Amino acid sequence: MTQPQHENMLEVKDIKVYFYDDEGRELKAVDGVSFSVRRGETIALVGESGCGKSVTSMALLQLVDSRGKIVGGKVIFEGQDLLLLPEAKMRTVRGKDIAVIFQEPASALNPVYTIGEQIIEAIILHQKLSFRQAREVAREMLRLVGIPEPEKRLNEYPHELSGGMKQRAMIAMALSCRPKLLIADEPTTSLDVTIQAQILELIRELQKKLGMSVILITHDLGIVADMSQRVVVMYAGKVVEEADRTEIFKNPLHPYTIGLLRSIPRLDREQTKLETIPGVVPDPSSFPVGCRFRGRCLYESPTCCEVPPPTLVGNNHLVNCHHWQEVRQGKETARF
Amino acid sequence: MSNSVILKVEHLKKYFPIKAGVFRKIVGWVKAVDDVSFEVLEGETLGIVGESGCGKSTLGMTILRLYEPTAGRVVFAGKEISRLSSSALRPIRKDMQMIFQDPFGSLNPRMRIGSIIEEGMSVHGLYSSTERKEKVRELLEKVGLSADYVNRYPHEFSGGQRQRIGIARAMALSPRLIIADEAVSSLDVSIRSQILNLMKELKREYSFTYLFISHDLAVVRQICDRVLVMYLGRIVEIADKKVIFSRPLHPYTVALISAVPVPDPDYVVDRVILHGDVPSPIHPPSGCYFAPRCPVAERCRKDEPPLVEVENGHWVACHLPGSLSLKRENGDKKC
Numbered sequence: 001m002t003q004p005q006h007e008n009m010l011e012v013k014d015i016k017v018y019f020y021d022d023e024g025r026e027l028k029a030v031d032g033v034s035f036s037v038r039r040g041e042t043i044a045l046v047g048e049s050g051c052g053k054s055v056t057s058m059a060l061l062q063l064v065d066s067r068g069k070i071v072g073g074k075v076i077f078e079g080q081d082l083l084l085l086p087e088a089k090m091r092t093v094r095g096k097d098i099a100v101i102f103q104e105p106a107s108a109l110n111p112v113y114t115i116g117e118q119i120i121e122a123i124i125l126h127q128k129l130s131f132r133q134a135r136e137v138a139r140e141m142l143r144l145v146g147i148p149e150p151e152k153r154l155n156e157y158p159h160e161l162s163g164g165m166k167q168r169a170m171i172a173m174a175l176s177c178r179p180k181l182l183i184a185d186e187p188t189t190s191l192d193v194t195i196q197a198q199i200l201e202l203i204r205e206l207q208k209k210l211g212m213s214v215i216l217i218t219h220d221l222g223i224v225a226d227m228s229q230r231v232v233v234m235y236a237g238k239v240v241e242e243a244d245r246t247e248i249f250k251n252p253l254h255p256y257t258i259g260l261l262r263s264i265p266r267l268d269r270e271q272t273k274l275e276t277i278p279g280v281v282p283d284p285s286s287f288p289v290g291c292r293f294r295g296r297c298l299y300e301s302p303t304c305c306e307v308p309p310p311t312l313v314g315n316n317h318l319v320n321c322h323h324w325q326e327v328r329q330g331k332e333t334a335r336f
Numbered sequence: 337m338s339n340s341v342i343l344k345v346e347h348l349k350k351y352f353p354i355k356a357g358v359f360r361k362i363v364g365w366v367k368a369v370d371d372v373s374f375e376v377l378e379g380e381t382l383g384i385v386g387e388s389g390c391g392k393s394t395l396g397m398t399i400l401r402l403y404e405p406t407a408g409r410v411v412f413a414g415k416e417i418s419r420l421s422s423s424a425l426r427p428i429r430k431d432m433q434m435i436f437q438d439p440f441g442s443l444n445p446r447m448r449i450g451s452i453i454e455e456g457m458s459v460h461g462l463y464s465s466t467e468r469k470e471k472v473r474e475l476l477e478k479v480g481l482s483a484d485y486v487n488r489y490p491h492e493f494s495g496g497q498r499q500r501i502g503i504a505r506a507m508a509l510s511p512r513l514i515i516a517d518e519a520v521s522s523l524d525v526s527i528r529s530q531i532l533n534l535m536k537e538l539k540r541e542y543s544f545t546y547l548f549i550s551h552d553l554a555v556v557r558q559i560c561d562r563v564l565v566m567y568l569g570r571i572v573e574i575a576d577k578k579v580i581f582s583r584p585l586h587p588y589t590v591a592l593i594s595a596v597p598v599p600d601p602d603y604v605v606d607r608v609i610l611h612g613d614v615p616s617p618i619h620p621p622s623g624c625y626f627a628p629r630c631p632v633a634e635r636c637r638k639d640e641p642p643l644v645e646v647e648n649g650h651w652v653a654c655h656l657p658g659s660l661s662l663k664r665e666n667g668d669k670k671c
Contacts, residue, residue, distance in 0.1 A: 048525060049524055148612075162613045165613065192388055192614075193553075194387065194591055194592060194595050194610045196595065196597075197607060197609055198609055198611075200597075201607075201609055219524070220597065221599035222596065223597045224599065225597065225598065225599045225600055226597040226598075246601050249599065249601050259526065260525060260526065261599065263525055263526050263528075264525055264529075264599055265529065265532065265552070265558045266557075266558075266598065267554040267557060267581075267593070267596045268603055273533055273536070274529035274532055275529065276529045276530045276533060280494050280497075280527065281524070
């Protein structure tokens, strides 16, 4: 938040996406989320299901379900506000400047077109290339993402590829127009760990090669520790904490971040009893007023009925909690 | 933990036919479980891990005879159950229960929670009707739900709560063996740890034996005593949890453990990136099934490695056990 303007490729300011249910109630799925992405960096949006991480990232591209609406905020991408762009202009941004890879490659690829047709379509749409040239680029991309026999694969349909190969094909498609920003929405959640390791390695390599920024959306804090430079932790439609990777893992100050980190089963140690966060994530129709983590938090007090102000507590470390000082002191004196 | 064997699986095979053409002629077989043998001790938790398609779920279902085995024996509590008639099997069924992965699909949406939990007891003619009602309330409280929920329907509960109901249902018949198939995989982090703690507590209290089927090695490390690793329908390694996470000997186990991302920026592991995909179980490779992806394979494509005990209780199916080792910079932490 303090870095100079020109470094930021993307600045999301106070974005709000509300949904409306059948009874006309307003569900504040994303309620005032801000963060920024620097050139070449990987930022992770982390949180449990329903925290609004995917909705936030899709809203950047004005892609919101018909029952939802972007009711406020700014998305400044290279100096212009994407939310003010008309649909026709927006289309030239989607896929070209900002590309997306989705969680389920099986449902994101069109089953009745070959892999080649789908990649070539994306290339021709955004670049002035002939079919033959586009096909050449598509083949090159498949080779780049490590698909064996790219020439043959171009003519195959999605069902002929395994899950890992489909995800590679989707990455090839996303990167075929050399985007400046890649949004990876749970890119490996449906894959096995050995395939996940391949795909994460691939994203990291390509990012280095192409110099793009990545917004990585995930619920897996292991992947966050592995891949990202900055971390934004979300809970119930709001950012609760944002900091550099090491800071989030070594010095978390929001009780939710602490609880989340403590409740993960760890591969590198044996835990006799796992710590838990009491209660469940609240339903969007009944988010508590004020701090939304209220009711599950050990530090709760009457002040928590007020919305906690974003507080800069250290170098690039932002926390939204009334009690961050107590949390910090508590950690120094005793175990949370 | 006592040392008596509660479950013995011998050369178990489950092949599914592939049918094609107008006459549905059998054109091949999917070897989902291919000659698997192991023992489970009374009171222990055995983790069965592997990636999707390795046959771990089929193995669980075949042990329970929800699938008919193609070949091999399953001996439960001293009795061979793999060939019993369904009527002879019924009384044994109450000693073996299952917790399913999908808390939404596994509870009948038209039944009240109370009836779901009670059903097993009435099918087996256990207790009187009033005793059963009392038992249901007791079970609900045991799994951390309010006893007043008996008349509610599954849709009124969250995923974590439904999984608690599934656990109560499995416990209702006081089984000796519980097979949990990816029981916590669909739950969020903060809920998952609640359910894992519950399963651990119940095990301490009732000394169940668990077969814990999971793809998540971090979860397995927290709940299991021993771990069995499967690849393409076969067992590649069995060992005590402590051994498998510190000195795995099969290259596949090493790759699997090294691939798991750990939420600690200081954790550095020499990650073994495997190339290619898991081969199809319809046309498995010759020799060792893992050979085509194995970084250290040599003669392995010719001979199939047998599962041998290399040290006490540590079984490996590999021609070159230990030739790939797990390298971690700051080792294992004690916690």
